[in-house]
Amino acid sequence: MAAEKDLVIADGGKKKKLLFIAGGAVLVIVLAVVGFMLFSGGSDTGTAGSSGDGGQVAANDGAGQAKGNALYVPMPRPFVFNVPGASRDRMVQIKVQLMVRGSNNETIAMRHIPLIEGSLLQTFSSANADELVTVAGRDALKNKALSDLQQAMIEVVGSVVVDEVLFTGFVMQ
Incomplete structure (x- = not known):
């Protein structure tokens, strides 16, 4: 009976290690996706914001170019x-x-x-x-x-x- 308990504990330890490794892998993947979205998505958002404001910026630049940089x-x-x-x-x-x-x-x-x-x-x-x-x-x-x-x-x-x-x-x- 003692041998069976040791096997169960050892078997549970392998499952815990496997869950720990899988959780770490999921965490790394989630962080990679979030990082990708922040850095590449942020520039797309900035580009979209710039193009959305592009008409206003161009109008302001027209006035600014009359004066100069x-x-x-x-x-x-x-x-x-x-x-x-x-x-x-x-x-x-x-x-x-x-x-x-x-x-x-x-x-x-x-x-x-x-x-x-x-x-x-x-x-x-x-x-x-x-x-x-x-x-x-x-x-x-x-x-x-x-x-x-x-x-x-x-x-x-x-x-x-x-x-x-x-x-x-x-x-x-």
Whole structure:
């Protein structure tokens, strides 16, 4: 009787091993199918989404091509300046890039870097430290810098060259 119990346990162990291996194989197959669907199906979905939006993208590109491609002009050095605050003055360092449309505007912006730097520094140094602490204050400073810069470029060049002023680094001590 003891021998029969050992055989049953040993036989059940083989079935458990077989079920474990079969379960692992099924798991691997399921993971492979899911991975295939995610990676190849995702690109098909993206393609379908792109073609579905293709009319809108083409319409937007038509308007964008009239202006040109977005290009980014980095300022050669960061702006470092002092701003007054309620409790104490603070030092600010801002790294800036300008978004322009088209290679012609990029060339114009590169040619007028001293004018751009002067205009931005004048706008930045008129800020208040208490305003620059908040995100809304930094956004307001970016918008004011953009409008001042566009006005300065219109006076010199005769057209709007810069579409966006982007802060790529902002440190206040």
